[in-house]
Amino acid sequence: MGKEKVLKRLGSPQELEALRASIVKSRDPKQACLVVCGGTGCLALGAQKVITAFRRELKERGLEDKVSLRVTGCPGFCERGPLVVVKPENILYQQVKSEDVAEIVSATVKGKIVDRLLYTDPGTGKKITYESDVPFYKKQKRLLLSDNSNIDPTEIRDYLALGGYAALSKVLFDLSPEAVIKEVKKSGLRGRGGGGFPTGVKWESCRQAPGDKRYIICNCDEGDPGAFMDRSLMEGNPHSVLEGMLIGAYAIGGHEGYIYVRNEYPLAVRNAEIAVKQAEELGLLGKNILGSGFDFDIKISRGGGAFVCGESTALMASLEGKVGEPRAKYVHTVEKGLWEQPTNLNNVETWANVPLIIENGADWYAKIGTAGSKGTKIFSLVGKINNTGLVEVPMGITLREVIYDIGGGIPEGKKFKAVQTGGPSGGCIPEDKLDLPVDFDELDRVGSMMGSGGMIVMDENSCMVDIAKYFISFLEGESCGKCVPCREGLKRMSQILARITEGKGKDGDIDLLERLSATLVDSSLCALGSTAPNPVLTTLRYFRDEYEAHIKDKRCPAGVCKELVTYLIDEKKCPGCGLCVKACPVEAITDMGKKKPVVLDQEKCIKCGACYDVCNLGAVIRK
Amino acid sequence: MKTKTKPAKQKVKTVLDRHQRDRGMLVAILQDIQAEYNYLPKKALTEVSQGLDIPLTQVYSVASFFKAFSLKPRGRHIINVCLGTACHVRGAVRVLDEIERRLGIKAGGTTKDHRYTLETVNCVGACALGPIVIIDGNYSGEMKADGVKALLKGYK
Numbered sequence: 100m101g102k103e104k105v106l107k108r109l110g111s112p113q114e115l116e117a118l119r120a121s122i123v124k125s126r127d128p129k130q131a132c133l134v135v136c137g138g139t140g141c142l143a144l145g146a147q148k149v150i151t152a153f154r155r156e157l158k159e160r161g162l163e164d165k166v167s168l169r170v171t172g173c174p175g176f177c178e179r180g181p182l183v184v185v186k187p188e189n190i191l192y193q194q195v196k197s198e199d200v201a202e203i204v205s206a207t208v209k210g211k212i213v214d215r216l217l218y219t220d221p222g223t224g225k226k227i228t229y230e231s232d233v234p235f236y237k238k239q240k241r242l243l244l245s246d247n248s249n250i251d252p253t254e255i256r257d258y259l260a261l262g263g264y265a266a267l268s269k270v271l272f273d274l275s276p277e278a279v280i281k282e283v284k285k286s287g288l289r290g291r292g293g294g295g296f297p298t299g300v301k302w303e304s305c306r307q308a309p310g311d312k313r314y315i316i317c318n319c320d321e322g323d324p325g326a327f328m329d330r331s332l333m334e335g336n337p338h339s340v341l342e343g344m345l346i347g348a349y350a351i352g353g354h355e356g357y358i359y360v361r362n363e364y365p366l367a368v369r370n371a372e373i374a375v376k377q378a379e380e381l382g383l384l385g386k387n388i389l390g391s392g393f394d395f396d397i398k399i400s401r402g403g404g405a406f407v408c409g410e411s412t413a414l415m416a417s418l419e420g421k422v423g424e425p426r427a428k429y430v431h432t433v434e435k436g437l438w439e440q441p442t443n444l445n446n447v448e449t450w451a452n453v454p455l456i457i458e459n460g461a462d463w464y465a466k467i468g469t470a471g472s473k474g475t476k477i478f479s480l481v482g483k484i485n486n487t488g489l490v491e492v493p494m495g496i497t498l499r500e501v502i503y504d505i506g507g508g509i510p511e512g513k514k515f516k517a518v519q520t521g522g523p524s525g526g527c528i529p530e531d532k533l534d535l536p537v538d539f540d541e542l543d544r545v546g547s548m549m550g551s552g553g554m555i556v557m558d559e560n561s562c563m564v565d566i567a568k569y570f571i572s573f574l575e576g577e578s579c580g581k582c583v584p585c586r587e588g589l590k591r592m593s594q595i596l597a598r599i600t601e602g603k604g605k606d607g608d609i610d611l612l613e614r615l616s617a618t619l620v621d622s623s624l625c626a627l628g629s630t631a632p633n634p635v636l637t638t639l640r641y642f643r644d645e646y647e648a649h650i651k652d653k654r655c656p657a658g659v660c661k662e663l664v665t666y667l668i669d670e671k672k673c674p675g676c677g678l679c680v681k682a683c684p685v686e687a688i689t690d691m692g693k694k695k696p697v698v699l700d701q702e703k704c705i706k707c708g709a710c711y712d713v714c715n716l717g718a719v720i721r722k
Numbered sequence: 723m724k725t726k727t728k729p730a731k732q733k734v735k736t737v738l739d740r741h742q743r744d745r746g747m748l749v750a751i752l753q754d755i756q757a758e759y760n761y762l763p764k765k766a767l768t769e770v771s772q773g774l775d776i777p778l779t780q781v782y783s784v785a786s787f788f789k790a791f792s793l794k795p796r797g798r799h800i801i802n803v804c805l806g807t808a809c810h811v812r813g814a815v816r817v818l819d820e821i822e823r824r825l826g827i828k829a830g831g832t833t834k835d836h837r838y839t840l841e842t843v844n845c846v847g848a849c850a851l852g853p854i855v856i857i858d859g860n861y862s863g864e865m866k867a868d869g870v871k872a873l874l875k876g877y878k
Contacts, residue, residue, distance in 0.1 A: 140847070140850055142861075143861035143863055144851065144863065178850045180850070322845075324805070324808075325806050325807035326845070327848075364846075365859075400749065400750060401753055402788075403752075403753070403787070403789065403790045404789035404790035417749060418746055419745070420747065420780075421783075421784065422787040481852070482811045482812070483811060483812075488850060555808060555811065681868075682867075707816055707820055707867045709820075712868065
């Protein structure tokens with residue numbers, strides 16, 4: 100893999116280009132390459148075994164020179180992992196196991212295809228050979244994610260081979276800091292962390308703020324549950340983030356940077372650390388970068404598992420070794436941030452967009468997207484959806500296209516109910532808004548938000564009151580406790596929602612929730628509190644009938660809320676197979692002998708749902 | 723622990739030196755200490771406070787603020803149930819209920835025999851596999867309540 104080679108420091112842009120040329124020359128673009136996804140999703144599905152098997156197979160058959168192996172970050176199609184792509188043809192094999200490895204290697208050498216491992220289009224029933232023909236990928240526009248499968252993230256040469264750090268070289272030698280800012284402003288890039296603030300404007304404010312030092316921060320504290328875009332970029336293409344930060348640092352005039360990354364993402368931490376080390380060795384980080392006289396260092400800081408640290412001032416407090424509590428922002432962090440100095444913080448995805456803008460120009464970038472939101476956005480499409488995974492789409496695509504064309508719709512023929520965007524601070528969007536074009540402003544208009552890009556799909560079996568309770572209790576636990584509205588308000592809202600889901604809701608509870616929400620919106624110290632009521636407000640706006648069913652009829656229409664649910668055995672359907680008897684953890688179900696329906700003792704039942712899960716015949720009814 | 727136990731002072735000193743005694747790295751320092759001991763012993767926190775020349779109250783406030791830190795010894799096996807949104811809508815709570823019931827502890831607790839510590843995490847980003855339970859870093863996807871018994875058995 101060439102990792103043992105010591106990298107020689109580059110002293111000029113010419114040396115960078117010479118190195119790039121030599122890397123490209125040493126590689127045969129026609130050579131077969133087996134690309135295995137080593138992202139967290141595929142690893143959890145057993146990709147490590149597949150990787151080990153490929154290594155052994157290639158070695159034993161003496162094919163190491165003929166067929167190369169590349170372990171990459173996430174290409175996005177997590178649902179079908181572990182994923183293997185054979186280059187240069189881009190043949191996609193899905194759900195690959197270590198037993199399949201020998202066959203894949205043999206077929207690749209002979210130029211053949213292993214049919215049984217191809218993806219089958221659920222619509223047409225036909226097998227699809229090439230990655231780009233799979234419907235999941237077809238409608239995407241993968242500016243950022245496409246390189247994930249071309250790069251071994253622990254190998255800077257792979258990034259250089261694709262033109263990496265050329266944008267940095269360009270700004271250092273051909274553009275003034277002001278010109279870089281102008282270009283980023285012109286591109287219309289807005290912050291991908293959720294705020295949607297124009298990136299170039301932020302940079303300009305930071306550059307112009309008085310101070311001795313300027314800090315550059317990359318926010319990879321991706322705390323939104325159900326969102327993993329930033330993780331995949333940091334795991335899969337860390338150098339694109341570093342290059343973006345370097346360009347930003349040059350434009351702003353900063354010489355010290357931090358990457359704040361969630362400790363729950365061990366692979367992202369590791370790959371970021373390796374990337375920083377390799378960039379330092381090549382002289383792309385550190386003193387006198389590429390001989391330009393510009394200095395920039397990056398430190399990596401791991402988060403401590405606090406959601407609020409995704410908020411910029413809380414993150415900075417944590418970087419100072421303090422408790423991660425936010426402060427009021429009447430003085431912006433671009434003026435006084437880390438250690439009271441001007442600080443520019445952007446999210447991972449924002450930084451990764453920067454080299455693309457510099458390389459291809461602001462005009463090219465501004466052509467993609469809608470009037471107010473430019474470029475692409477990565478979403479993590481999860482929940483009750485057939486194709487779980489990461490999707491990168493141009494701004495302005497409709498929710499329907501994302502959920503049905505790319506996501507493949509709802510599993511088991513169930514009915515779509517809502518899609519939740521924007522993480523815990525976002526909202527639930529109902530079916531009649533599915534044709535909404537996705538951009539910052541449109542999502543705001545319906546009461547939700549872009550957020551960092553979580554997209555959680557819910558079907559008829561999801562209870563909207565339960566979802567609101569889930570987010571509120573999540574935020575209650577994550578509230579830092581500094582300001583009263585957030586600390587106390589969320590606690591009360593959480594109590595009210597809990598009693599509604601337990602069948603103890605009272606008249607006036609909805610009204611009380613709305614009043615508390617208004618107080619939080621108006622008076623919380625930071626965005627965690629002021630956006631916290633969104634899940635409640637949107638579910639009340641679009642699914643008020645579900646709240647009323649819980650409160651008035653003591654009924655959970657979706658069958659989720661435990662206290663309001665009863666499990667029954669449908670005697671007509673039950674053949675007495677006994678599967679549920681074995682599954683029941685509390686022996687509440689009794690086997691009455693062959694071909695006789697089982698009997699469920701309601702007194703003993705703890706409503707865990709194990710019998711419901713295990714019965715394939717629909718003989719367990721949830722009411 | 724396999725290696726000969728170094729005295730606390732020495733261990734903490736090594737960690738502090740690794741981070742150049744940078745006060746800004748307090749969170750990272752505590753993470754490394756926790757990796758060593760499995761939790762944050764009081765003695766180590768005192769050493770950190772002296773080593774970085776910051777008040778013990780500040781060390782304590784950080785150690786008790788972040789979810790990743792434990793001030794009590796934890797079990798031999800750490801069970802993490804993902805309660806991210808995707809896992810939640812796919813029934814993670816029922817899996818958690820079942821683990822709690824079997825172990826007789828609530829999330830955040832440790833069994834009396836110190837075999838298991840049960841924790842929850844807000845999304846590990848492997849949403850395609852939800853609900854997910856992670857034990858000692860090993861991921862088990864698509865968990866159901868009736869699979870809990872067999873899963874726990876594997877960790878003595």
